[in-house]
Every structure is written in structure tokens, then in C-alpha cells.
Amino acid sequence: MAEIRPDEVTAILRKQLAGFDNEVDIYEVGTVLQVGDGIARVYGLSNVMASELVEFPNNVTGMVLNLEEDSVGCVLFGESSLIKEGDRVKRTNRVASFPVGDKLLGRVVNPLGEPVDGKGTVQFDKYMPIERKALGVIARQPVKEPLQTGITAIDAMIPIGRGQRELIIGDRQTGKTAIAIDTIINQKFTHTEEAKKYGIKPVYCVYVAIGQKNSTIAQVVAKLEEEGAMAYTTIVSAPASSPAPLQYIAPYSGATLGEHFRDSGRHALVIYDDLSKQAAAYRELSLLLRRPPGREAYPGDVFYLHSRLLERASKLSEDLGGGSLTALPIIETQQGDVSAYIPTNVISITDGQIYLEPNLFNAGVRPAINVGISVSRVGGNAQIKGMKKVAGSLKIDLAQYRELEAFAKFGSDLDKATQKILAKGARLVELLKQGQYVPIQVEKQVVSVFLGTNNYLDTIDVKIVKRFEKEFHEFAELKYPAIYENIRSTKELKEDTIQLLKKAADEFIEKFRK
Amino acid sequence: MSVFRISYRYANSFFQLAEEKKSLKKFAEDVELIHNTLVQSKELRAILRNPVIKQKDKKNLLSIIFGPKIQKETSDFLEFLVTKGREEMITEIMKEFLNLRDDKEGIVKTNITSSVDLTDSVKKEIASKLEKKTNKKIKTEFEVDTNIIGGFIVQIKDTVYDASVKHQLELLRKKFSEEISI
Numbered sequence: 001m002a003e004i005r006p007d008e009v010t011a012i013l014r015k016q017l018a019g020f021d022n023e024v025d026i027y028e029v030g031t032v033l034q035v036g037d038g039i040a041r042v043y044g045l046s047n048v049m050a051s052e053l054v055e056f057p058n059n060v061t062g063m064v065l066n067l068e069e070d071s072v073g074c075v076l077f078g079e080s081s082l083i084k085e086g087d088r089v090k091r092t093n094r095v096a097s098f099p100v101g102d103k104l105l106g107r108v109v110n111p112l113g114e115p116v117d118g119k120g121t122v123q124f125d126k127y128m129p130i131e132r133k134a135l136g137v138i139a140r141q142p143v144k145e146p147l148q149t150g151i152t153a154i155d156a157m158i159p160i161g162r163g164q165r166e167l168i169i170g171d172r173q174t175g176k177t178a179i180a181i182d183t184i185i186n187q188k189f190t191h192t193e194e195a196k197k198y199g200i201k202p203v204y205c206v207y208v209a210i211g212q213k214n215s216t217i218a219q220v221v222a223k224l225e226e227e228g229a230m231a232y233t234t235i236v237s238a239p240a241s242s243p244a245p246l247q248y249i250a251p252y253s254g255a256t257l258g259e260h261f262r263d264s265g266r267h268a269l270v271i272y273d274d275l276s277k278q279a280a281a282y283r284e285l286s287l288l289l290r291r292p293p294g295r296e297a298y299p300g301d302v303f304y305l306h307s308r309l310l311e312r313a314s315k316l317s318e319d320l321g322g323g324s325l326t327a328l329p330i331i332e333t334q335q336g337d338v339s340a341y342i343p344t345n346v347i348s349i350t351d352g353q354i355y356l357e358p359n360l361f362n363a364g365v366r367p368a369i370n371v372g373i374s375v376s377r378v379g380g381n382a383q384i385k386g387m388k389k390v391a392g393s394l395k396i397d398l399a400q401y402r403e404l405e406a407f408a409k410f411g412s413d414l415d416k417a418t419q420k421i422l423a424k425g426a427r428l429v430e431l432l433k434q435g436q437y438v439p440i441q442v443e444k445q446v447v448s449v450f451l452g453t454n455n456y457l458d459t460i461d462v463k464i465v466k467r468f469e470k471e472f473h474e475f476a477e478l479k480y481p482a483i484y485e486n487i488r489s490t491k492e493l494k495e496d497t498i499q500l501l502k503k504a505a506d507e508f509i510e511k512f513r514k
Numbered sequence: 515m516s517v518f519r520i521s522y523r524y525a526n527s528f529f530q531l532a533e534e535k536k537s538l539k540k541f542a543e544d545v546e547l548i549h550n551t552l553v554q555s556k557e558l559r560a561i562l563r564n565p566v567i568k569q570k571d572k573k574n575l576l577s578i579i580f581g582p583k584i585q586k587e588t589s590d591f592l593e594f595l596v597t598k599g600r601e602e603m604i605t606e607i608m609k610e611f612l613n614l615r616d617d618k619e620g621i622v623k624t625n626i627t628s629s630v631d632l633t634d635s636v637k638k639e640i641a642s643k644l645e646k647k648t649n650k651k652i653k654t655e656f657e658v659d660t661n662i663i664g665g666f667i668v669q670i671k672d673t674v675y676d677a678s679v680k681h682q683l684e685l686l687r688k689k690f691s692e693e694i695s696i
Contacts, residue, residue, distance in 0.1 A: 016690060024677040025685070029669070044672045070518035 028091045032056070033071060035083045038243050039288045042072045042089050051131060053097075055090040058082040061112070062089075063096050063245060066289055075245035075285050077112065096131070098253040099124035100260035105204065108221060108235040111250040116237055117221075125260075130252040132259065134311035141317045146382045147203065147269065147326050150186030150439020151179060151367055153432040156391040156449050157398075158354055158374050161382030162203070162267050163315025163324035167346055169331045169338065170356030174368050176330050178436050179354065180207070180271045181220060183328065185227045186439035187269065198488055203326075204261045205233040206270040208254035210247050211277030214239045227437065240277075247281035255312045258325045262314070265321030270313075274330035275306060279342045296341045303345050310349050352376035366433060371398050384442060386493035390449045394428065397453060401425020420458075427457040430465040443487040444473055447501065450493070456505045460512075472508050480504045521603055525610035528591050535587070542615050544584040548592070549608035551579070563602040572596050622650045627657045628666040629678070644668065 030044025040062060045054065052064050054074055060082055066073030076083070099113040103123035108116050111130075115122050143161030160166045168176045187203040189195055195202070207224075209217045217237050224230045234257055238250035251272045261268035272278070279302055286299035294300050306329075313327035329350065331343050336358070338347065347353055352375045361368035383391070400421050408414065408422055431452045434440065440448075448469055451457060460468045476483055483504065486497045532541035552559055561567055561575065576592050595601055616623065624644060626632075632640075637656060645652045648670060664679035 024675050025681060027674050027676065028672045029674050030672060046672050068516075070516060 030054075030072065030089045030091075032083060032085055032087045032089060035076075035080055035085060035087075037288050038076050038080050038245065038285065040074045040076060040080070040083060040089075042074055043070070045072050045089060045091060048072055048091055049095060051096050053092045053094050055092055056083050057087050061092075063249070065285075073289050075243075075248075075289075077243060077246055094127065095129045096249060097127040097129045098256045099126070100128050100257050101125035104234045104257060105232055106230045106234070108217075108237055110242070111236055111238050111246050111253040113253070128256050128260065130249055130256050131308075132256065132312065134308065135314050135316070139317055139320055140314050141322075143315050143324075143378045143382050145201075145267075145324070146379075146384055146442075147183075147267075148186055148189075148439075148442050149179065149183040150441075151182055151434055152440055152445045152448060153367060153369050153371065153434070154179070154354060155383075155442060155445055156387060156432075157371055157395050158352065158369070158376040159379035159383040159387070160326065160328075160376060161315075161379045162326050163313060164352070164376070164378055164382075165310045165313045165327040165329065165350040166376060166379070167329050167331060167350040167353035168356070169333060169343060169347070169353050170368070171333055171336055171358050174356035174358050174361050175366060175436075176332070176356055177216075177220070177273055179356075179367055180273060180328055180330065181223060182437060182439050183269065184224060184233055184271070185229050185437060187232065188227065188229055189441065190267075191232055201267055202232065203267045203269050204258075205229070206236060206254045206257050206268065207233060208236045208238075208251050208270065208272050210238050210250050210272065210274060211240045211281065212273065214241065223437065244281040244284040247278055248285060251275065251278055251309050255309060255325070255327075258327075259312065262316060262323040262325040263321070265316075265323045267324045267326070269326045269328065272309070272327065272329045274332050275309075275346060276332045276342050279305065298341060302342070303349075306342075306346055307349050310346075351378045364433070365429060366436075371395065372402060384446075384491040386446045386487050386491060387442065387449070389493050390446055390453055393453045394449055397421075397424055398428055401428070423458060424452075424455065426462050427460070427465050428452045430462050431457065431469060433466065443484045446487050446493060447473070447476065447483065450498075450501060451505060454502075454505075456509065459509070468512060471512065472505070475508050475511075476501075476504050479507075517603065517606055520600065521606040521610045524595065524600065524603075524607045525614060528607075529611055529614045531587065531591075537585075538615065538618075540585060541588065542612070544580075544588040545608050545611045545615075547583060548580060548588075549605065549612060552605045552608065559605065562604060569596050569599075569601075572601055616653075620650045621653050622648060622670055623653050623655065625655050625657065625669040626666060627659050627662060627669075627678075629658070629660055629662050629664050631658055632656060640666075640668070644670070 028045060028047060030042040032040050033043050034041040040056070048054065048064050048067070050064060050067055054062050054064060056062055056076070060076055060078035062074040062076045064072055064074050098111070099122060101124035107119065107122055109122060110116050113122060113124070143163045145162040147160045147162045147164070148155055149160060154160065168179055170176050184205045184207065187205055190200050191202045207220065209220070217235065217239060221230070221235060224233055236250055236254045236257070238247040254270050254272065258268035258270040279298060282302065282305055283298050287293060287297065291299045310327055310329060313325045315324040316322055329346060331346050333340065333343055338344070355370045355374045356368045357370045358368070360370060380388070401424070404418055404421055405425065431448060451469070451472065457465055457468070480500055483497055483501050487493060532538045562572060573593050573596050576596065577589055580592065581589055592604070595604055595607065600607070626640060637654065641652050641654050662678035662680045665677045667678050668675040
């Protein structure tokens, strides 16, 4: 057995004590006047700043939200039952901030940056304030690089660019989180040597869980760990059991961490899951602070709550390093009501939305994206050329299909042209179906969409479209690997590749029939 | 309106009157007398707060208690407060007046807590040191609290100068609870 010499222990203790000096400690204090419902009114603290962190007894921290003439209104990040009237409150001289640094990757932390994954203290570079003003016009440039989600339907028709804000909206149980998690998993490729070779820069992910069940968060963490995605991901967790103030600041904390990557010239993806719960948490504490309620009892500044958060997503100019912060906010609607207050607000702020429908979901179309009303306002510029080429007709084909689909239910005898459109549409819908946790590389997506839009599936039965697609990829990868290689390296679909692809398709269909 | 704003408004107008009459000191003595009496007498506070008792009786009572000892302006002011229905806030208003006086004269109230009873010379030394540091006149209040183990704590307004052993030990505990980086 190894022995530990007492003098070694002494040395360690001495080292720990080295930075300790016993000078007079100067701090500012106030007294609790009133406490309850997660809010404390404090007398004193005359120099306190708005949104400064303050310390209460029993290790409870709070944040100053209301500065009044004779008192200060604080929200508590802990149990209000631990605090009594007359307790002493200490200033920390620190505006609510979040520790940032690369060491946070792979960790699960609460919105104050304290670890909740039991892996010891969090190592960090510095504290950054959670509320930062969004960048101005000069510091930005248009979105130009793609952020591949690995979901064919999205990457083909609703492309997302790095620095964009794309809303994921839908009822409960329609697969909103699944899209977000798939996107995180798909970023694994960007961290590989191969991606480096093709000039794809790594994307660091932050997943902010607001008002979710602890079990759900644990599941997400486990899944990401299983897929090896935690290496480049941080999870900011404010579960349903945490006090409303923590849920309220969680997205800002996540954005702060994302900005750390963006400002160092890298790319970040932040997912806010979900903002409707954050708005509810903010409503709770606004009402407790006696701010006047407005529509749906939300306070007047609930629009600003989300706009200032999402405005922080950006693509930096080359002078500033060209980093980006992509935001994927999630909103849960009630019974498909997108005209409620919070959904309309966030729809108007973001650069597009992915709309998920329970009807589609139940009909087995997963991801249940309603392509008709989902849009991406800026992502088109970011799409790779090859994808743009094949996806153009995809959207039109699907739109035509949807239009005729309703008619087809009534009539039996349809003309040839209509039948053709219906048959093609059904196959395209089938082609865009995709399992959870199986992101597809962009070159494969291009090939699949090419097959669909160029009528190669017309002779295949709808039920076996997926099998056909899978087997074709296996076949082409073996016999014509140049197709994928060309798309990957040039990011285009050139004429020679198309010829090759056509040849491969003809050859494979022949074989597949047998 | 909040208690603070009301008491400030009344106190400030009375304070301005005192300055106009150039007899702030006399007024302040009156106010201090009233304040101390109110703080000490729970019964008097209870009567003033009681809505059942008529205003006339309250006025009479106040003039009987304070009338002979204070100036006419002060007793008029008290009567005015009762007329305006602010009699339950007299204590706060008087306190605010004293605060205004302290601000004007540059007096700062200081609370000094020590673990043992300090000798007069030490007390004086602390007071003069603090006066030098703050550039204000210091009104000291001494307190003994054995809980702080050793050293002393000085509180000037909201700022605390903490040199107590208890606080040092707490800091040390915090330091040790941090992760050891070897």
C-alpha cells in the first residue's frame, strides 16, 4: 500500500492556505423587510446595481430586479423558507453572470454555472454577464455557411444557416426536442478530421432545458453521451423543480456561453427548450413583483424578453473572426394555436419556423414537419449549391401533391397527370421520413432527393421506398464512391456527377427489380 | 404612497421650516424628545394608531405630554399631523427629520460590535480613526457580541468592515471547500 507522508499533506494544506490573508473584509449589506413567494424586499444595499447577485443566509443567492426609492426587490434562486425577516443580505458586486470556457463542454450546469452532474467543480476562464447587448450592424455579416441538421426534410427545404434563428414550433409530443437533439448529434461530423479537410468548422452546442422534467434531461444527457455528442455540448439545466427566477435566466446563461465560442471565432448552436415555459416563469415573477399584467397576464416587456435573447444570435464579420451563434428556440403551442401571444411574438422575431403537426406525426410522417407553412427566411443563401439544385423542385412537387391530395379522397377516376403527381408526392413524403437519432450526411441527402425529384422512384412501391433508398446508398458507395466524394468536396452537383448518378440509378433499378 | 415617501415629505417640510427660523438645534432637540418618547412608550404609540380615539382627544393628549417641553412650532406641527390623519406615522417622520439633520451636519451613525467590552481609550481611538477615514462626524454605538469570537465589526450605513474572527473562519472554510488544485 502506498504511504502518504504527513509532510506531503502539510504541503498541500499550506498551498491551499497560501492565498488566504486575514485582512479586514469590506462589504455592503441590507436587511430583509419582507419575504415570500420567491421574492424578498430588502432595505439598505444603497449602491446595489440592477440584476446584481446578492447573498442571503443559508447559501441562498438572489438577483436584484426592482430598485425602488426605499427598498430593493430581489428574486431568490433558492428556498424562500430558509430566509427570515431581518436577515442580512450581502452584495457580491457581481452582475448576474455565467462562467464561460471550453472546460464547460461535456458538463451539465444550472443557470448560475454550478455543476449538477456530480463531476466536481466547473473549471472556467472567466465570468461573463448573462445579459449582454446584442451586436450592432457593423459587427455582423449575412449568414452564409450551412448548419446541417442531418434531417433531409429540413436541410433540403428549410435550410438553416450558421447565425440564424430558426423557431421549432408545435404541440406537445410532436418531436420538437427530437429535431434539436438530432441536430446536436449531427454536429459530431464537424468535429472530425474529415470535416476539417473539407473546410467545415466545428460547431459547439449548448442545450438549455427550461422547465422540463429532470428525467427528460437525464435521458437527453444519456443519449448525447451514448452518441459521443457530449464532448462538444454543454447542458444548462433549469428543470421544472427549480425556482422561476432560475428558469427565467437560463436562456441568457446559455446565450452567454454560446457567445464565448462565437467571440473566439468559432461556431455555436444554442437550443432553448422551451421558451414558452420561460415566458411563464417570467410572468410568475413579474406578477409577484407587482408589475402590471397585460395580455394573457404576461407583463408588458415579454416581447423584449425574447427579442433581446434571440437578437444575440449572429454571424460575425470577418474582422471579428467570423464566428457565429445559431439559435434554435422551441415553442410549445396549445392545440395548434399559433396565434397565441408568445408563439406570434417569437415567430415574428425569428428568421423562420419549422412547424410540427400532430396529425402528420400520428399518420407516421416523422419528423412531422408541415412543409407548407415552415419557412427559412435566410437559410437559402447558406445551402450548399448541390442541395439547392435538387431541392428546388422538391418543394413545388410536394406543394402540388398536397393540393391534389384532398381532391383525390373524393374522386375515383383521375386523369393520368394527376395520378402521376399523387404517386410522386406519396413517394417523396415517404423518402423524407427519417428515424430519430439517425442524422444523414448532406451528400447522401442530395443523392436521395435527386432520386426522388428525377422520377427514379416512380416504379418503386411506396412501401419499399425507404428500403430502396438504403440499398441504393449501399450500392453506390461500393460501386460509385466518386458521387459522394464529388458532392462532398465541391459542394456542388456538377454535370459529370449527375451523369454518374443517373448511370448508377439505372443500373441499380435494374438489379432491384430482380 | 409608501411610508418612506410620506414621512420624508412631512419631515423635509418641517426641516425647511427649522432652517428658515435658523434654530435647527432647538427643533432637533424637540424632535429627538418626541422620537425617544414614542419609541419607549408602547401605550402612546397604540393610542395614536387607534382609529377609535377621536382626533381631538389625540391632539389634547399630545399637547399635554409634549406641550410645555417643546416649542410652539413643534407642537403646531404635531397638531397638523393629527389633523392630516398621519398620527400613526409620527415616529417615522421624526426619525426622518433626525436623518435629515444628520445628513446636513455630516453625522454618520456607526455601529461597532466587539467580542469584549472596549476601554474608553480604544473606543475613542476607533472613533477618531473612522472619522479620519470617512471625513464625517461619527456617532458611535457600541455593542458586545461574544458570538464573533474575537476582533470587531464596524458598520457605517450599509458598509461593513468585518475584522471578526468568526468571519475569518467562515472565509477559511469556504476556501477549503473549493477544489484543491495541485
